Amino acid sequence: MYYPEPLNKLIAALGRLPGIGPKTAQRLAFHILKVPASEARDLATAIQEARQKTIYCSICGNFTDRDPCRLCSDPERDHSCICVVEEARDIIALEKTRQYRGLYHVLQGAISPVDGIGPEQLRIKELLARLQGGKVREVILATNADVEGESTALYLDKLLKTLGVKVTRLAYGLPVGGDLEYADEVTLARAFAGRREIE
Numbered sequence: 001m002y003y004p005e006p007l008n009k010l011i012a013a014l015g016r017l018p019g020i021g022p023k024t025a026q027r028l029a030f031h032i033l034k035v036p037a038s039e040a041r042d043l044a045t046a047i048q049e050a051r052q053k054t055i056y057c058s059i060c061g062n063f064t065d066r067d068p069c070r071l072c073s074d075p076e077r078d079h080s081c082i083c084v085v086e087e088a089r090d091i092i093a094l095e096k097t098r099q100y101r102g103l104y105h106v107l108q109g110a111i112s113p114v115d116g117i118g119p120e121q122l123r124i125k126e127l128l129a130r131l132q133g134g135k136v137r138e139v140i141l142a143t144n145a146d147v148e149g150e151s152t153a154l155y156l157d158k159l160l161k162t163l164g165v166k167v168t169r170l171a172y173g174l175p176v177g178g179d180l181e182y183a184d185e186v187t188l189a190r191a192f193a194g195r196r197e198i199e
Contacts, residue, residue: 007033059130061106061123063088071104078102082130083140084156086110086149094142102140105130110148111155119155127156131163138166145172145190 015025057069081102107122143149160167173191
């Protein structure tokens with residue numbers, strides 16, 4: 001109401017992005033208006049190209065610009081191990097550790113009855129299809145340590161164990177460098193449950 005209609009539309013569009021409130025949307029919109037026109041065009045082009053050229057890998061469900069993705073087609077990776085994650089962005093976090101050299105499977109969500117998301121809405125059928133043939137020996141469940149992630153992990157654990165595949169779950173507990181006094185009860189309880197002997 002206070003701004004010209006095109007600016008209002010831009011603020012409204014930016015405000016629909018996750019984590020962007022009204023004030024941040026206004027700041028971003030004003031920034032876009034201040035930069036040279038070429039920068040604004042580059043941003044618009046980058047958004048359009050990302051939408052047009054980014055697809056889901058037909059094997060793992062990760063974002064890619066070619067099918068199959070680079071991870072699935074990499075012969076150096078361990079094809080006998082699949083790490084199951086909720087979202088494609090989780091792969092980046094795991095890859096940054098440089099500790100895992102297997103394949104991935106993106107569920108594209110987690111079981112959440114409150115949000116109307118059941119196992120049928122996730123890429124579980126595709127995961128089961130990947131396990132046919134007996135080449136996969138281990139499935140690592142790397143879902144989030146929240147109610148939805150735990151529910152999803154428990155569901156998959158029961159389902160996959162009937163197939164004779166080794167199912168493991170990422171360990172969780174206290175973060176490195178964290179103070180005990182700031183840890184919540186659930187984190188502390190899991191840290192106790194997952195304790196191990198010092199080597």
